[in-house]
Amino acid sequence: MSDLTAHATSRGRSATTTPDGAASPRGMSGTRGLTRRRSRTPITWVRRGGLSTLVFMLPLLIAFGFFSWWPILRSVMMSLQRTNFVGAAEWIGWTNFINVFNDPLLATAVWNTTQYTLVSVLIGFPVPILLAIFIGELRRSRPVASVLVYLPVIIPPVVAVLLWKQFYAPDANGLFNQVLGWFGAGPLGWINDVDLVIPAIIVQATWAGFGGTTIIYLAALRSVQTELYEAAEMDGAKIWRRFWHITLPQMRGVMLIMLLLQLIGVFQIFAEPYIMTGGGPANRSVSVLMLIYRYAFIQGDYGKATALSLLLALALCLLSALYLWATRRWSQT
């Protein structure tokens, strides 16, 4: 994704091929555009392939127009409206936003989402890195390890959530509680426990997702410049130093990107708490997206739901901007 923007900006600089033929510097296409504009009539437009171009563009325009651009625009409008879907919508200014901020659950949901994020960074971020580095050193068992790592990703996520819900059964016969029982510990309430519910959900989410990230890190590890290792070896750098001074710095870019993608994902956590706990116990696992869902689809307050969506989107935009900045930065080095 990163290079897309990098590409968009670098495009002006590099010579590119135009449909008209010879490679020409981008600067010239401007004048070409001018000459074309002068002779523009519907007939010349069709003859120049304008119509067939439009035909190619049409699927994109339809898909984005109906299902991306218009809904986004409509969201902004709806956040300032009240409607019961029988009569006409009524403009009510910032009332929806005020109602969102007056909801005592908002603070809970934001705090929970922060906790989800923190725990997920703590657990979900280092595991794939370490695993990728270990697997990267393996030789004969590497294919097996790669397949095993990716296996959970293949399982439909809802199956994974339901399976773990079963593992987290709070009675003494629950699978995890039996394991604890072997060590004389427990039983724990897991998702029934106000303090364990978020870590328990994140452990499940990490299990479902670590494989994909590990494989990405493995691919990144292969692109570490091997000359650097050789040079370091010449200097007598031991294994640990090579890891610390070469592997990690070379992986920094991917790591940052993965971290941001993870943050963006966890900010929108929904299915896991929705299926496992419904937001309980005592609202301790309600996420912001769940709150949006409740506003819209349980309480029928679409204005309030879009208002909170806009606020969440704002937070995510900040993360995305950071992400794009990071990708651009690291793809240049």
Added chain:
Amino acid sequence: MRLSRRCVATAALGTTMALALGACAGTDPESEGDPADVDTDAPVTITVGNLAPTENPESRENLLAMVEEFEADHPNITVEPEETTWSSDTFIPMLQGGTLPTTLEIPFTEIQALIGRGQVYDLTDLVAGSEALSQLDPSILATVQDSDGNIYGVPYQAYTMGLVYHRGLFTEAGLDPDSPPTTWEEVREAAQQITENTDATGFATMTTDNTGGWTLSTLSYAFGGAMEEVDDDGNANAIFADTGATAEALEFYRTLRWEDESMGANFLMNQDDIMNDLGAGQLAMTVNGADSYGNLVVNRGLAPEDFGVAGLPQSEDALGTLAGGAIAMVSPNATPEEAAAALEWIEFVKFQRYLNEDAAVEFASSRAADDLPVYPPLLPVLGGEVEEQYTEWIAEYINAPVEQFEPYTSTIADIPLVPEPPVKAQELYATLDAVVQAVLTEEDADIDTLLSEAQTSVQQQIDAG
């Protein structure tokens, strides 16, 4: 505002069931015309929801047969049945997309919110003009009225909350299933005894999907406290933290959960979970609708002889027990002609059997033939006489162990019916779900603080309109 003053003038608590202040804020759909202008002979097509899915062929065929019969009686009306059922998350989409059937069955809990948002048809004149429907029990009819007495739906079935229990487990634990607990202290003792003597959980309560707050409200009434109060100026106030009764109810949960440990280990349970546990003999007692017999026996595998239901234990100053039921509503997008036809249909499907012996026998015999439960209505919606007559008609087809309902039916006359909280009931329930869960999952939960915070929160939601 003129409109809100009118609301205020008619507002009074307790005597009538629902008092939706929200109703005053809602806009009345323009579509209702004077019934005199409605041409009831003109051809009209209505869509009706709640057709049973193909997995349930008996009920499906039954409804389809009724459609045929109805159309034969009313040649100008075409009825198109569809499988749509009520769910809060699909209602708005159907309304918005114009796919809402002309009439649909919804629970009591939903109607006031719909009235408040102007999303349901005003049936006042149509109900007044119907002989059968004008006999509806006034206290039940009140659930579908706004503060002006306008009628927005047809309640066709009602129930109250009771203590639902597993007779087999009672026997196994050494308790007498014919004399279930009548006080909360006895419930506690029975729960202890069951937990000690069997593998099952003694007592459990629903906690998720708003059912936690619903059950807690029921218990609060039984302990003597209302959830909301409407003052002389017509403002609704959440009062559950102030009455002490809700705190008593929570204290009851707390004792069973943390002192007796007789409530099991799972505290994230919705109605399905609780019903499944009861059906599987893993749970002995819960508070639920007293009419759970059909659901438990048909869908959850409970043996009919294990079903027990008792009147909800009442403390000395109890208000009564919470009442609920089902309502047939009409789409706000319906034309007056469609609404009139829909009401004919509702009357035909829901009430004909109470007024016509052949229909009663046909209904009861076909259910009995399909092994579906047949028993007299626990809570009459059309005055007691009508129901008595009906019970006589269906007597020979009754296949449910009616004597096991006795601990409940014997209390009906004594325990008053209390409506659900009049304003923003679902929001109140949702807020209290979290309180119930907190008490059940945190040993040191501070009940008073939780309640006062919840009350503030509910009040804000009420004030937000």
Added chain:
Amino acid sequence: MTTTSTFRARRRADAAAFASERSILSVHDRKQPGVRVGLTLLSILVVGTLVLISAGPLLWLFKSAVSSTQDILREPFGLWPSGIQWGNLYDAWTRIEFGKYLGNTVWIAVGSWFFGLLVATTGGYALSVLRPRYGKVVSALVLATLFIPGVISLVSLYLTVLDVPLVGVNLLNTFWAVWLPSAANAFNVLIMRRMFDALPHELFEAAKIDGAGPFRIFAFLVLPMSTPIIGVVSLLTIVQAWKEFLWPLLVLPDADKQPLSVALPRLQETAETSLMMAGMFISVIIPVALFLLFQKQFLRGAGQAGALKG
């Protein structure tokens, strides 16, 4: 047998490829006895842990799929104390109709794949090769949606699906409601455009001079030259569609249309635990079998996805 021998040869070639490529440890390091022991231990530890963590839950699911409900709940680690219940699988398939939900899931994935690729390839081609004057604006608008998180339009997209503007149709309870919104994927369009940009455009010019129109160039030059990226985008799109939960939950309230992801949590409320496990197992075996068959393609695709994201 030929298949096994080619398989072995392939594995040997793989091993050779791994051996020639270096990592933190050098060939020299690997000859050190300490490192060798350490590596062996690491290998056992990593593979052992992964078997437990990744394969363990799957094996447990299989065990539970053919266990009685009592056994699953009371003795999660017991090996069929009340005997193996093969009937569970049959019952789950017939009584709860897992087959139907599986079919819906596949159908949703196929449609999302088709429309996703249609929009991405034609759009990418128009933006990269045909380049109309308004292309820049379109590109910018598509790029902008990358910045705007999907959650912003969850509610309004839903209302749009209920009553598509201009056309006025209601897509609720149709697969179109899932297919079309998923096709508006900015990431896929921009990836395609970038890949098409990298193709030798002189070739297209030459073809044009030979009289090939834009459709021929698209179908016979651009598409065949981009099969690798089309493969990766296909994989991403299908996996994405397979995982989708919230959106189908909203737009497919009709049980007959629901994919597994939506149907399973609903069924879990009412279905018996043993049947539920059997159903979950049924919904897992197909993707797992596909993965084991095409593991290389999957893993390569997953790695490339990372390169694209990065």
